[in-house]
Amino acid sequence: MNQRSSFLAFSQCIIKRALSTKPIINRPPLTPKQNEAIQSNQEVLSSYMVPGKLKRFFKSRPTRSQVLETENISSSSTTFRSARPRKLTEQRFGDPPSIAQQQLAQRIERAILKMNASEALPSRFVTPEHIRVVGDQTKQALKTYQPVLTKLIQNHAHMRRPVAIKYIEDRDGEELESIFDQLSQEEK
Numbered sequence: 001m002n003q004r005s006s007f008l009a010f011s012q013c014i015i016k017r018a019l020s021t022k023p024i025i026n027r028p029p030l031t032p033k034q035n036e037a038i039q040s041n042q043e044v045l046s047s048y049m050v051p052g053k054l055k056r057f058f059k060s061r062p063t064r065s066q067v068l069e070t071e072n073i074s075s076s077s078t079t080f081r082s083a084r085p086r087k088l089t090e091q092r093f094g095d096p097p098s099i100a101q102q103q104l105a106q107r108i109e110r111a112i113l114k115m116n117a118s119e120a121l122p123s124r125f126v127t128p129e130h131i132r133v134v135g136d137q138t139k140q141a142l143k144t145y146q147p148v149l150t151k152l153i154q155n156h157a158h159m160r161r162p163v164a165i166k167y168i169e170d171r172d173g174e175e176l177e178s179i180f181d182q183l184s185q186e187e188k
Contacts, residue, residue, distance in 0.1 A: 104163065111157035118156070 041058040044050070050058060097105070154162040 107157060107159075108153060108163065108165065111153045115152045115156040 038060045041060060045055070045058050150165045153165060157163065
């Protein structure tokens with residue numbers, strides 16, 4: 001009984017404090033007029049030596065009406081802080097790569113080397129010593145290995161936005177033939 005009465009007294013005390021009848025007045029804080037503040041700030045700056053860090057407290061700030069006037073006067077030209085990269089559609093195959101493309105290619109090449117060094121390949125026979133090129137079926141190979149290799153390279157590249165890696169077939173066949181010739185000469 002005693003505990004209950006003390007709890008009720010405590011809860012009534014909280015309620016009495018929370019339900020106050022005192023009116024709440026929403027008034028902005030009293031600030032000096034803008035012109036008076038500017039004049040007093042100028043007097044302080046002219047009569048005293050104020051360190052550089054503290055001068056910001058004495059600078060006059062534009063009022064809201066001045067800011068609105070300057071916004072209306074300024075032109076509506078759009079300025080971009082940054083632009084998203086766009087596709088290069090007019091770049092021909094004979095053009096030399098740009099610096100950004102070279103750096104990206106080097107980064108992808110390092111990711112491929114790191115992937116080959118650290119990933120456990122499916123079999124011990126998938127190494128340059130055990131591979132013999134019999135016939136080339138690039139379409140099937142691209143279809144089979146492109147998603148897996150792309151994912152592995154992207155994991156090892158450590159980039160915020162992963163790069164889209166496209167494997168392109170050699171349509172002329174000249175480059176593939178030269179690669180196969182080199183491989184066959186190395187085997188001999």
